[in-house]
Amino acid sequence: MARAGAGGAAAARASxxxxxxxxxxxxxWLDELGVPEALSGAGLEVVRWPxxxxxxxxxxxxxxxxxxxxxxxxxxxAERGTLAxxxxxxxxxxxxxxxxxxxxxxxxxxxVGTLAEGLALSFRxxxxxxxxxxxxxxxxxxxxxxxxxxxGAHGALAEHVLIVEDARSS
Amino acid sequence: MTTCLSDIAAPSVxxxxxxxxxxxxxxxxxxxxxxxxxxxxxxxxxxxxxxxxARQALRxxxxxxxxxxxxxxxxxxxxxxxxxxxxGTPDEDAARAMGERTLELSQFLARHDxxxxxxxxxxVTYHDSCHMLRILGEKTxxxxxxxxxEGLELREMAATDVxxxxxxxxxxxxxxxxxRLGEEKARHAxxxxxxxxxxxxxxxxxxxxxRAHRTGVPLRARHLAEVLAG
Amino acid sequence: xxxxxxxxxTEGTLRERARDALEDEQLTGSLRAASESWAAGRRKMGExxxxxxxxxxxxxxxxxxxxxxxxxxxxxxxxxxxxGGTVYRAASAADACRYVIDLARARGASLVAKSKSxxxxxxxxxxxxxxxxxxxxETDLGxxxxxxxxxxxxxxxxxxxxxxxxxxxxxxxxxxxxxxxxEREELVAFARRRLREVFAAAEIGVSGVNLGxxxxxxxxxxxxxxNGRLVTALPRVHVALMGMERVxxxxxxxxxxxxxxxxxxIGQDASTYVNLVTGPRAHDEVDGPEELHLIILDGGRGALRxxxxxxxxHCIRCGACLYSCPMWxxxxxxxxxxxxxxxxxxxxxxxxxxxxxxxxxxxxxxSSLCGACHEACPVGIPLHDLLVRARxxxxxxxxxxxxxxxxxxxxxxxxxALYRASVAASRVGMRLLGRRGWISRRLPGPVGAWTDxxxxxxxxxxx
Numbered sequence: 001m002a003r004a005g006a007g008g009a010a011a012a013r014a015s016x017x018x019x020x021x022x023x024x025x026x027x028x029w030l031d032e033l034g035v036p037e038a039l040s041g042a043g044l045e046v047v048r049w050p051x052x053x054x055x056x057x058x059x060x061x062x063x064x065x066x067x068x069x070x071x072x073x074x075x076x077x078a079e080r081g082t083l084a085x086x087x088x089x090x091x092x093x094x095x096x097x098x099x100x101x102x103x104x105x106x107x108x109x110x111x112v113g114t115l116a117e118g119l120a121l122s123f124r125x126x127x128x129x130x131x132x133x134x135x136x137x138x139x140x141x142x143x144x145x146x147x148x149x150x151x152g153a154h155g156a157l158a159e160h161v162l163i164v165e166d167a168r169s170s
Numbered sequence: 171m172t173t174c175l176s177d178i179a180a181p182s183v184x185x186x187x188x189x190x191x192x193x194x195x196x197x198x199x200x201x202x203x204x205x206x207x208x209x210x211x212x213x214x215x216x217x218x219x220x221x222x223x224a225r226q227a228l229r230x231x232x233x234x235x236x237x238x239x240x241x242x243x244x245x246x247x248x249x250x251x252x253x254x255x256x257x258g259t260p261d262e263d264a265a266r267a268m269g270e271r272t273l274e275l276s277q278f279l280a281r282h283d284x285x286x287x288x289x290x291x292x293x294v295t296y297h298d299s300c301h302m303l304r305i306l307g308e309k310t311x312x313x314x315x316x317x318x319x320e321g322l323e324l325r326e327m328a329a330t331d332v333x334x335x336x337x338x339x340x341x342x343x344x345x346x347x348x349x350r351l352g353e354e355k356a357r358h359a360x361x362x363x364x365x366x367x368x369x370x371x372x373x374x375x376x377x378x379x380x381r382a383h384r385t386g387v388p389l390r391a392r393h394l395a396e397v398l399a400g
Numbered sequence: 401x402x403x404x405x406x407x408x409x410t411e412g413t414l415r416e417r418a419r420d421a422l423e424d425e426q427l428t429g430s431l432r433a434a435s436e437s438w439a440a441g442r443r444k445m446g447e448x449x450x451x452x453x454x455x456x457x458x459x460x461x462x463x464x465x466x467x468x469x470x471x472x473x474x475x476x477x478x479x480x481x482x483x484g485g486t487v488y489r490a491a492s493a494a495d496a497c498r499y500v501i502d503l504a505r506a507r508g509a510s511l512v513a514k515s516k517s518x519x520x521x522x523x524x525x526x527x528x529x530x531x532x533x534x535x536x537x538e539t540d541l542g543x544x545x546x547x548x549x550x551x552x553x554x555x556x557x558x559x560x561x562x563x564x565x566x567x568x569x570x571x572x573x574x575x576x577x578x579x580x581x582x583e584r585e586e587l588v589a590f591a592r593r594r595l596r597e598v599f600a601a602a603e604i605g606v607s608g609v610n611l612g613x614x615x616x617x618x619x620x621x622x623x624x625x626x627n628g629r630l631v632t633a634l635p636r637v638h639v640a641l642m643g644m645e646r647v648x649x650x651x652x653x654x655x656x657x658x659x660x661x662x663x664x665x666i667g668q669d670a671s672t673y674v675n676l677v678t679g680p681r682a683h684d685e686v687d688g689p690e691e692l693h694l695i696i697l698d699g700g701r702g703a704l705r706x707x708x709x710x711x712x713x714h715c716i717r718c719g720a721c722l723y724s725c726p727m728w729x730x731x732x733x734x735x736x737x738x739x740x741x742x743x744x745x746x747x748x749x750x751x752x753x754x755x756x757x758x759x760x761x762x763x764x765x766x767s768s769l770c771g772a773c774h775e776a777c778p779v780g781i782p783l784h785d786l787l788v789r790a791r792x793x794x795x796x797x798x799x800x801x802x803x804x805x806x807x808x809x810x811x812x813x814x815x816x817a818l819y820r821a822s823v824a825a826s827r828v829g830m831r832l833l834g835r836r837g838w839i840s841r842r843l844p845g846p847v848g849a850w851t852d853x854x855x856x857x858x859x860x861x862x863x
Contacts, residue, residue: 155626215791337768349853380854
């Protein structure tokens, strides 16, 4: 989608999920897209990363049950549906699994063709990698009960990716 | 190579193999000094004992002629097992050479495009014995031989490529699991609706037929060589 | 150094445990469903991806990794240390456990959250920690279920595959004293809530390592549930236990194996989470562990390099060989009595015990040598050959008893005249024993086990 629609789409998804709070990565691009504003406008409590909130809250053990983590992936693999989240000051390494729902806002220019290509971006010679690079493909699942896949084991119950066409973001 | 199992329990199999080859226009010699390929001891973890017996096979089958065996298991032992069994011994080269000219019966027929002109009639279902399937990598040669017999129809059963549970000394060490797998195989064979079960390995057949008879599964079984010689 | 890998509470002989497992209809049903589901996924992967090519390259990669192992481990250690982590080379299970206990005490920890790691089962870490007064909670759903049930895993990737949802609900109800719903989704949600408490409170998170990438000092933790991420992100201290053979040189190699692993393990294109951890948190991060400790475990692995068993070190613990094994499919993993079951378990359990374990010596014989494991293995390990070699190397009581038999057999059957005489005698014996073409009675001696299950056709073809 184009930049202009990103905020609205994010708010719509959050409403659909019924989340009452959003933990948003501290990425300036999200501000430029107006995503935190749109979420706030939709009635969500917007918490910016890094947050001093207790883990018990972020894990949904106390306070609102449904929280949406909003991230900006470093890259993504098209065919596999894999997102790569890099830990850093703006992005924790837990937002997408601690929260009950995960909304990723992905610049279209960061989509690569293969896993190997993507990994080469995170692990470049002469460049110390992020302390955690987290690959995510779909929502959390387990087949531990009767070998039937059930969603929402420990990580997000649902995941949504907004792909935004934006020349300036890569 | 007649195989020790055929010698003891089913001499008709070796005779049938000879018939099949001669009818295909092949000159067959059956070395008098052959005994056993040595596999029972090798698989059971007694390589020294296996080597003593296998060496006799090297002697009995010395020479340039191809060695044809009505057993995927014995052929696999010679082809795949002998190089490791004789590695580092004076017989290493002889072992490799024998392996290079040894083929299972239906493999031999397929390789040389031979047709014994079998008069067999009826429907058969075929069990892919494990050594034949996975070590010799042979799935098509037996089916081609069945296909060439005009009176025969092949009806595939379920799970042809799952082990029958014989496994050599496994059948004696873990008889319950072995028996369970044999029974499943027998039931699949009976359920195919074919007149009889065929395979290229007498060991599998003795096990499956034996289990079928014990558990009351109605099953007729013969070695592929016997069917083709009919 | 090698120690006990088999579970201490394993009772009876392997044959007895296998026989009991065969009688358990619910187990049989669960195993069949799991294996068929895996096989269907595996077939689909075969249609979508060039598996034979990937397998060939994977075998080359792992061969090179094991050949270069000392240098790779040195580079891994250097890079992990450079990224702020601490590396400990543990020679034995006892060393590894002691390290974790000392660390826990030094940090004043009381609760340890664990994500699934077969290596921690191998070294009996949970028992050691509990004996030292720590509380340990398995956070992988299957492992947590087993922890509640007091059972051992039956598969290295899907450990509770032998239980059905009714049994799981019962376990949860017993643990909490509450009424627990029996629908899968609700069972999972229940576990999720309980285990989040653990993530929030644990001071130490312990994980395994699927692959260590030497090039950058990165540890790969692959999982589907998300607990691996939470265990390696929330607690202050992350302890990662890695078998020394699980190292690759660079990201090209890692990319290939990371793609192949879920195809083989779960019959799918990708695992949900692949956590790539390089050192503890950076100075400007507010989540992530403050300390990372990598324990590189030898535990008998190093001794296999340069032997005919070396290829066993190529294993990436995908579990495909288990699903493909007719023996494992018949009885499940618990009958093996080892954290490593199936074909790979039957090979490495006695090997890691230095061929000295009495109970593990039975394991290599629990196979019909059908070769399905080799066919299923994504890195092409010739497990069926390794099983035969392992049989030659171990010495359990049954084998000692059989030795005299094979010696006599070998002396007789290498001599054509003696061979023919014994064949003739056997033919006569069969004819005498046969009634209407069949021997249906139970015979004594070594052949007794045969007649336990099968009749013998006294004539061939049988009527």
